[in-house]
Amino acid sequence: MFVVLEGIDGCGKTTQARRLVEEFEKRGREVLHLHEPGGTVLGEKLRSLILTPDANVEIHSRAEALLYSAARAELVRTVLEPALEDGKWIVCERYYYSTLAYQGYGLGEDPGLLHSLSAYATQMLKPKRVLLLDVDPERALNRVGKNLDRIESRGPEYMHRVREGYHLLSRREPERFRIVDATKSVDEVSAQVMEHMADVLS
Numbered sequence: 001m002f003v004v005l006e007g008i009d010g011c012g013k014t015t016q017a018r019r020l021v022e023e024f025e026k027r028g029r030e031v032l033h034l035h036e037p038g039g040t041v042l043g044e045k046l047r048s049l050i051l052t053p054d055a056n057v058e059i060h061s062r063a064e065a066l067l068y069s070a071a072r073a074e075l076v077r078t079v080l081e082p083a084l085e086d087g088k089w090i091v092c093e094r095y096y097y098s099t100l101a102y103q104g105y106g107l108g109e110d111p112g113l114l115h116s117l118s119a120y121a122t123q124m125l126k127p128k129r130v131l132l133l134d135v136d137p138e139r140a141l142n143r144v145g146k147n148l149d150r151i152e153s154r155g156p157e158y159m160h161r162v163r164e165g166y167h168l169l170s171r172r173e174p175e176r177f178r179i180v181d182a183t184k185s186v187d188e189v190s191a192q193v194m195e196h197m198a199d200v201l202s
């Protein structure tokens with residue numbers, strides 16, 4: 001089982017991933033909780049490079065898409081594939097849908113090329129389910145607080161485009177995507193998440 005949590009910054013991915021891992025463990029599964037970019041030595045270095053605001057490091061949107069994809073390629077090859085082969089269950093915060101939404105819809109990079117890049121990085125490995133935690137950017141950025149990373153600093157207008165991008169992606173793959181109302185309390189969101197997992201868990 002490979003499940004991905006997606007959504008704009010501050011929507012509740014980390015919170016809900018932890019809940020989901022607990023639920024799976026209760027069912028006796030061995031679960032790996034991963035986040036993107038990261039989950040490997042290279043990935044964590046790239047994460048820090050991409051997300052830490054640093055006036056001396058300029059990253060153009062194309063380079064940004066490639067850096068995320070490099071981290072993803074490493075994660076897929078060295079962690080995801082072996083874990084799935086071992087029968088482990090995986091809960092991953094973000095996957096290539098983030099690249100399509102953030103660098104594609106958000107920054108205007110070519111969606112077709114980003115699809116090809118993502119296919120190359122993931123070798124077409126797709127999750128069973130994508131849970132899209134949907135919340136308005138104002139509320140989400142409010143949750144994040146004051147210490148914004150480089151991406152969060154792009155502000156609410158950018159996040160609106162990213163959110164819209166996620167909605168378009170979800171309409172393209174209705175069997176894989178489920179939209180979760182993430183404006184609700186942590187418990188209520190968690191209950192929705194489990195409902196949206198019911199068919200793939202049975």
Ligand SMILES: Nc1ncnc2c1ncn2[C@@H]1O[C@H](COP(=O)(O)OP(=O)(O)OP(=O)(O)O)[C@@H](O)[C@H]1O
Binds near residue numbers: 010014189
């Ligand atoms: N349903 C909720 N209602 C209110 N606050 C929430 C909810 N879910 C998470 N939070 C709080 O909002 C903040 C952001 O949540 P979380 O870190 O889970 O989001 P995230 O999507 O992982 O963010 P990021 O994209 O920055 O990693 C945290 O302080 C968390 O406790």
Ligand SMILES: [Mg+2]
Binds near residue numbers: 013014015093
């Ligand atoms: Mg998080």
